[in-house]
Amino acid sequence: MRKLYFFIIIFLALWLIPIGELIINYFDFKDLMEILFKSRTLRILKYTLLQSTLSVIISFIIALFPSLYVANNNNYLSKILENSFFIPFFFPPIPTIIAFSLVYGSNGIISKIININILYSLIAIILAHSFYNSPIFVKYISDSLKAIPKNYIENAIIDGSNKWNIFKTIKLPIILPAILKASFLVFTYSFVSFAIVLSLGGIKYSTFEVAIFTTLRSSLDFSKALTYAIIQFIILLIMNYIISIPKIYEMTIEEKYTEKNNIFVYVFSIFYLIFEYSIVFTGTFSGFYDFINNRFTLKGFINLFSKEINSYYPIIKSFYNTILISTIVSLLVVTLTYIILRNIRNHKDVIISNISIISSMGISSAFLAMGLLYLNINYSIPYYILLAIGYIIISVPLAYTFLQQRVLSFDYSILEAAKIDGANTLKLFIYIEFPILRNTLIAVFLQIFAIIFGEFTISYTMQSMDYFPLISNINYSLSNARYYLESQALASLTILIIFIIFNISNFLNKEN
Structure with missing residues (x-):
């Protein structure tokens, strides 16, 4: 061998x-079919699919303009935005939960300004998933835009193409596979989310991942937990197959095409930077500050x-x-x-x-x-x-x-x-x-x-x-x-x- x-x-x-x-x-096929069509299973499936889909949509929307900025600039702001890619892979979930509680909780920073508490809601789950996963979109889309050779765009302009035609015929075919792959990755990560859903959403918004844990902890019912796991595994297996379909364009270029971004792209990128790194900095420095008594402490x-x-x-x-x-x-x-x-x-x-x-x-x-x-x-x-x-x-x-x-x-x-x-x-x-x-x-x-x-x-x-x-x-x-x-x-x-x-x-x- x-x-x-x-x-x-x-x-x-x-x-x-x-x-x-x-x-x-x-494993028992009868148990699988019985549990599969129970109202609780269908409710878990509904919330798992709902929060995963909404997380993809919101992550894509908030990442779109930062992606354009990163693709067309090479400065401190673009580098910091690009480095946010470490968040989905390396930023621990428990510090994230603590930071979200300090920022968006009932006594958090945001609630003191506009009197709002989003914890233990679907909004909290989606917002946390968007914080975690939107950098994946920034990375994939900006890398694809950077891969567009300068002569592609220049030749199209010489031939009389306007911005819409250039986007439709050149940019979109190149970035679409990257968008699809990032979408499937974000969907998968949101689908198997555990700590975020458990702590910021609660049992009401259980995903299959949370349901597996709660079933084991409450009754040690391996058969029921296995059924949840099989359902999730089949869905993820299909998703992993779909992930492998789109091919990301990899082109060797001597000079990339860049264009000047408007003020809206710049301002939105600043707000996106604040959204991402406010959680990172809050989590990092929360240990040095007593938020209840409003004082620094060790x-x-x-x-x-x-x-x-x-x-x-x-x-x-x-x-x-x-x-x-x-x-x-x-x-x-x-x-x-x-x-x-x-x-x-x-x-x-x-x-x-x-x-x-x-x-x-x-x-x-x-x-x-x-x-x-x-x-x-x-x-x-x-x-x-x-x-x-x-x-x-x-x-x-x-x-x-x-x-x-x-x-x-x-x-x-x-x-x-x-x-x-x-x-x-x-x-x-x-x-x-x-x-x-x-x-x-x-x-x-x-x-x-x-x-x-x-x-x-x-x-x-x-x-x-x-x-x-x-x-x-x-x-x-x-x-x-x-x-x-x-x-x-x-x-x-x-x-x-x-x-x-x-x-x-x-x-x-x-x-x-």
């Missing part, structure tokens, strides 16, 4: 075994490391656990992903790898956590091992995406020459591959580390806090127990750590 297929099979086994165990023991940070609070909430231990598991899993993920990509030899290998790896992005995190929890109950596998498996499953597709272009474009003729001189596989990697790909590999390691560091759904669904506490779970528990200062301080620390890691990885990528 070729090495490529061996490691692909290992990866597939990681998620097929826990999910297969559930299906073998709990009390929250001091209390975080006190013996009194740590006797009930193992904060220090959670830091150790989170850093340890994030480091180990990130190393394993980068290694496994690199081996898979390194052994791709032809177009057939690319197709098989893409289907095997990328398709796992359609697996619900709550569904996966349910399968891992079942392994713990049946076989007493330690929580830290199961959590590591879960993080590997959700991280490998992202690492695969981050590394794919760089590794597959590597000049392997260098390695062939070294092999003739007698170099073995280890020496090839140490003396040739790693020095050339070092920045990329370290950058992806840091990106995966940041993602795992802030992950919430898997660990919370598995209720791992009593067995292997992690920062995201501890933060959520502190907030629920009304330790607001401490929760805000922990959120600030989490954001600062992840933001620093993201910027280091971003710098390393630019150095390539």
Whole structure:
């Protein structure tokens, strides 16, 4: 068996075994049909589809003008707008929830100005999803606009085309696949949203992801939870197939076309910047300010490391656990992903790898956590091992995406020459591959580390806090127990750590 297929099979086994165990023991077609047409299931489906669709529409609308600005400018504002792309992938959900509560809650900043409270409503869910996912539209649309060669537009103008015809015949065909792909990504991320819906919307607006968790927590009914998971998985599988249909145009250009934006595009981009980064800055600096008493304080940070609070909430231990598991899993993920990509030899290998790896992005995190929890109950596998498996499953597709272009474009003729001189596989990697790909590999390691560091759904669904506490779970528990200062301080620390890691990885990528 070729090495490529061996490691692909290992990866597939990681998620097929826990999910297969559930299906073998709990799947019943009669139960599926019975639950499928129940009013509660249809209500969950309705709200899941509604909030996902509205999130796509609102995200697209608010991202459109910032996308135009980023595409046509190269200044500090455009760079800050473009860097908002880190939010959907690296900004932790719990600090986001805390920041939204501080800004839009009953005693929040906005409510004090216009006396409005949007928490625990559909508006709160859509607004939070738009904050999270609109940067995906900004990135995809602006990149597509930047890919339009200058001579395309200039030739059209010489031929007498007006702005509408240029947009219809040149710009739209190029940016439409990017819009569709971004739309499907935003829909998928909103569809599987867990922490945002659970905390800002409540049970009334349950999605399948939330329903899986609440079913397990209330009754440990694996059969019912599995039915919800299967329904979600089928929908996501269809969505993932649709995602692969539109092809984004990739053109090598010497000079891109730019045009001057009007004042409305500039002003709207400023408001969009305020909307996105107000949440980021509120989450970052909330630990330094007591919003109830309106004063700056470091009390929250001091209390975080006190013996009194740590006797009930193992904060220090959670830091150790989170850093340890994030480091180990990130190393394993980068290694496994690199081996898979390194052994791709032809177009057939690319197709098989893409289907095997990328398709796992359609697996619900709550569904996966349910399968891992079942392994713990049946076989007493330690929580830290199961959590590591879960993080590997959700991280490998992202690492695969981050590394794919760089590794597959590597000049392997260098390695062939070294092999003739007698170099073995280890020496090839140490003396040739790693020095050339070092920045990329370290950058992806840091990106995966940041993602795992802030992950919430898997660990919370598995209720791992009593067995292997992690920062995201501890933060959520502190907030629920009304330790607001401490929760805000922990959120600030989490954001600062992840933001620093993201910027280091971003710098390393630019150095390539």
